[in-house]
Amino acid sequence: MRFPLYIAQRYLKSKSGNNIINLVTILACLGVMAGTTALFIVLSVFSGIKDYSLSILDVDTPDIRISPAKGKTFLVDNLFIEKLQNTPDSIFYTKVLEERAFFKNKDKEEIAHIKGVDSLFNKVTPLDSLVMAGEWFAAKSTNACIVEYHLTRKLNLSVYTDLLQVYVPKAGKGYISNPNNAFTTIKPQVVGVISNQSQEEKKYVYVPLGLSQKLLTKANNEVSYIDIAIKNKKDGDNTIEYLKKNFPDYKISKREEINGSFYKILNSEKLIAYLVSLLVVVMVLSNTSGTIIMVIVDKKNDIKTLLNMGAPLKSVRRIFATYGFLLNILGMFVGLIIGVIIVHTQLHYDLIMMTPSIAYPIAFEWENIWVVCVTIILLGALASLLASGRISERFVKRR
Numbered sequence: 221m222r223f224p225l226y227i228a229q230r231y232l233k234s235k236s237g238n239n240i241i242n243l244v245t246i247l248a249c250l251g252v253m254a255g256t257t258a259l260f261i262v263l264s265v266f267s268g269i270k271d272y273s274l275s276i277l278d279v280d281t282p283d284i285r286i287s288p289a290k291g292k293t294f295l296v297d298n299l300f301i302e303k304l305q306n307t308p309d310s311i312f313y314t315k316v317l318e319e320r321a322f323f324k325n326k327d328k329e330e331i332a333h334i335k336g337v338d339s340l341f342n343k344v345t346p347l348d349s350l351v352m353a354g355e356w357f358a359a360k361s362t363n364a365c366i367v368e369y370h371l372t373r374k375l376n377l378s379v380y381t382d383l384l385q386v387y388v389p390k391a392g393k394g395y396i397s398n399p400n401n402a403f404t405t406i407k408p409q410v411v412g413v414i415s416n417q418s419q420e421e422k423k424y425v426y427v428p429l430g431l432s433q434k435l436l437t438k439a440n441n442e443v444s445y446i447d448i449a450i451k452n453k454k455d456g457d458n459t460i461e462y463l464k465k466n467f468p469d470y471k472i473s474k475r476e477e478i479n480g481s482f483y484k485i486l487n488s489e490k491l492i493a494y495l496v497s498l499l500v501v502v503m504v505l506s507n508t509s510g511t512i513i514m515v516i517v518d519k520k521n522d523i524k525t526l527l528n529m530g531a532p533l534k535s536v537r538r539i540f541a542t543y544g545f546l547l548n549i550l551g552m553f554v555g556l557i558i559g560v561i562i563v564h565t566q567l568h569y570d571l572i573m574m575t576p577s578i579a580y581p582i583a584f585e586w587e588n589i590w591v592v593c594v595t596i597i598l599l600g601a602l603a604s605l606l607a608s609g610r611i612s613e614r615f616v617k618r619r
Contacts, residue, residue, distance in 0.1 A: 224535055228540070248508045251504040258497060284448040286304075286467060288445075296443055312340050312344050322386070325384055336435075345447060364411045367412075368416050381410070384409075404436070
């Protein structure tokens with residue numbers, strides 16, 4: 221292996237007597253460098269977009285959720301609370317009651333979700349940090365609501381001024397003789413507006429838990445789900461295992477499972493971007509194959525000399541395969557350095573902006589470096605082997 225490596229290094233370092241070969245070799249190396257830089261930047265950009273999207277989503281998504289395996293609600297008794305309080309790594313838990321409802325303000329109407337929350341809700345999902353007008357209702361409030369911004373605009377609501385009319389069909393079966401008795405209704409005062417970017421399609425109105433239980437005619441210990449905040453955000457396996465063991469009849473969901481479709485979309489987008497960039501890299505490496513073939517033709521006399529000296533054909537092929545491999549490694553190394561510099565420059569100096577106040581998201585991850593290295597090395601090795609395989613006894617004997 222030392223012999224092919226030694227000759228390949230000599231070919232790479234020394235200039236050819238043919239200037240066209242020198243130019244093509246430089247262009248091939250620059251192509252690999254540009255492809256590597258582009259692939260790394262694309263992966264870094266999508267990592268940044270993923271982190272940015274998740275940072276928005278994380279505000280209103282708990283670490284763990286306990287929900288009923290069947291039906292919409294369940295009863296929380298003393299034994300349930302006792303088990304919940306003994307959950308390892310748990311910091312806070314909050315009880316939530318959620319249902320679709322009809323909302324009205326004067327001549328404006330909209331269907332959205334009403335969510336009843338207790339006093340610990342903002343400890344688990346800190347939506348109070350997104351209040352853009354007014355304030356979050358106090359723990360002792362009994363007739364107040366927080367409205368999501370997009371719903372506020374549609375219903376033309378004003379903070380501290382309007383009473384929001386909320387209607388929910390009464391539970392039961394059979395014919396209703398009087399339509400006026402078909403709904404239960406409440407009229408909470410709008411005390412705050414939140415800007416919740418991750419829930420534009422699923423609009424929410426937040427009210428005290430007791431008020432939602434009254435509206436939905438539920439017991440005071442009946443909820444839709446329980447959200448839990450844990451200390452170790454990255455590894456909640458012990459907590460999940462405890463909850464599944466102690467609450468076998470309930471659905472236990474991690475953050476990724478609560479918003480599973482969103483995570484799948486993000487991962488799919490990054491995969492598509494990788495495949496598109498991979499196509500560019502393949503085109504670049506095909507040029508590298510062409511360069512190796514041109515070098516083989518240029519070094520035909522050297523090949524004849526090596527074969528006449530007793531070098532096996534396999535070793536000669538290895539020389540040019542190694543030559544192509546080294547060419548790709550050199551381009552990859554320089555391309556990665558340039559890519560890392562560009563990524564860190566964007567991270568520290570915000571060169572490209574999405575809005576006047578928000579820089580275009582980008583993230584430096586070692587995983588992206590490994591993906592780029594493995595991609596370039598594998599495809600580069602394949603391209604080099606295919607090109608060096610053109611060397612044959614028939615080729616050498618040809619004039």
